[in-house]
Amino acid sequence: MNRVTIELWLWLGSELQGDFESLSPMRSLREEKIEEGTNIRQLLDLLARRYPPLARVVFDLEAQRLHPYVVLNYNGSVISPYVLYDQVLKDGDKITVLPMYMGG
């Protein structure tokens, strides 16, 4: 088993108190144990099935892709979702899900 961390920013984690640890008004975090060989798409699918708010705002289960308004940061780098979905996760990896933020 590998341990990976998934972090949700801003409102993405607002309906998941209790399941995710709230670090600040803008960050919620959860550590997850996954099978060897699990890729990012499989992790997102697993989490979205377990936590319905994630299916609504982060990962579209039917389309098997991220919702339009979010972007993934994998171990500190924003990478194209086309590349990311098949990325096999290693022990200690971190995925951050951020809203694509308009304005400012």
Add this chain to the structure above:
Amino acid sequence: MDIGGYVGRLLRVDLSNGKTSMEELNQPFIEKWVGGVGWGAAYLYQEVPASVKWSDPENRLIWTTGPLAGSGVYGAGTFNVTSKGPLTNLAGASQANGFFGAYLKFSGFDGIIFQGKASQLSYLIIKDGKAEIRDAGHLAGKDVWETEDALRKELGVKEKEVSVFGIGPSGENKVLYSAIVGDRGHLAAHNGLGAVMGSKNLKAVVAYRGKRNFEIKDPQLLKEKNDALFEHAKGFGVFYKWGTGGGFSALHGIGCLPVKNYATNIFPEHERMNGQYMRTHFEIRPMPCYMCRIAHVKEVTVTEGPYKGFVGEEPEYEQLAAWGPQIGNTDLGAVVMLTREVDRLGMDCNEASWTIGWVMECYEKGILSKKDLDGLDMSWGNVEAVKTLLDKIAKREGVGDLLAEGVMRASQKVGGEAVGWGIYTKKGCTPRSHDHRGGRWAELLDTCLTNTSTLESTWAGVHTPLVDLPAVSDPFSHEEMSTLNAKFNGIRQFDDCLGICRIASTNPKLVLDCLNAVTGWNLSLEDAFHIGRRVVNQLRVFNFRQGMKKEDERPSQRYGSIPVDGPAKGKNIMEKWDWMLENYYTLMGWDPKTGKPLPETLKKLDLEELIKDL
């Protein structure tokens, strides 16, 4: 005229001879251009030929409202300023929120066209359909807040009885990035429109509150759609709860926070400088614009650190970035202090901050010394030195005279390696206070291609489904981003015709519903895009007539460089820049080699008369 939402009259002010006159607006003109930047583009093209320089009396300074201003749509007190701007020597257009857009209409006018130059510093007062030019000699050198206070006292009016917009010392001294500032901290800041105002010896404009004097075609429908628009804006992102600063950390997470003039993309202190931190640690009081229910504008009292007790306007995202990471400052209280300083002097925080960040890099690397900088220690994060330097810039005193020209011109004058360190577009203006090399490629392209010196088409590549466009999947795709810019182009310029704040107008379809309820029109989203694209093309042909070239549509070396660390490390937008331009031009109906609108494109937009000028 059978359209709701309009007074139907413009005020023309000839500052050279001190005369004012009224001009009736006819229905075909209103329907073609709607208002705001649309009217600005139409009059600018008609009245400012290529031979006119930005500072010539013949340049026009065009203040226009739109059909939603003062209509009761929440937050619709916005007005637009259009002119030939000093930073780019091309068209400039910028919007300010507050109350003025509503009050100007209630005082009898949909807009004002200033021409000529007053023989002495003057201000304009508008009340009950009449206008008067008065001497402003006693206001010379006053900052924008002092000017508002002095005029209210002189006129014997309470705070909300009048709306005042004017210039500070920066505009009087024609600093190239001066803003027009009013209603306690609202700015039309882009492309130095305050310098144009200064060149005309016009210090301020006062509009009385008055009463609504135009028809609303369907008040019941308007109420319903206005409520729906508010509910949409309330649930949209973080603005309602945390202000524009609520996205500060999210932008750090995608590599869009500018740190020390692009030296890095890592700013560990971001969680002590975002909107969430500010609104949970500092004292906050709402300062809503005209009839606004979102009230994202606040006044703030600093409660910790060296500036404890300082009171100022709550910094927006751009000011947080400009006076925080970009200058190497980690104290939020100091951001509040510098935000107040720049606003009160009457400057655009973006160009000011990019200029000062460039100075700090030059100081760090030994290109500029204390001797060159009037004895100032411009080390990263020295906020008191920044404050002193801003004051020098506003007065064009010492080294401030060089820096008053903005970062492109200052870096070219210093020369050598320092030329490559400035962050700007080749047109001559700087971007907003983002690092667009992160997940904001759409805005990098937009900033370089814009015809007004501020964003023209995108919503940063976000929320495309709101206008029935497909969602973006990769913010680092050359193809997706250039295509998105072209497909999205039009709707923002249409918004800027209406007299409504962007924070309030989060849903274009609901905005359109409100517009149709006010005017009695039945415009579709497609119509809105069409009108917006007409404005874009009109401004573009104006710019080509002024001498713009395709080569100007590029970022400076540093602006287009590759991030060295952080979430966007190694991303290179420039490797396909020319391809992006050609793709964008083609999709816009422009010549892919020159970027000029094709005759058939102009014909489709009812702009045949412009073809001869290309």
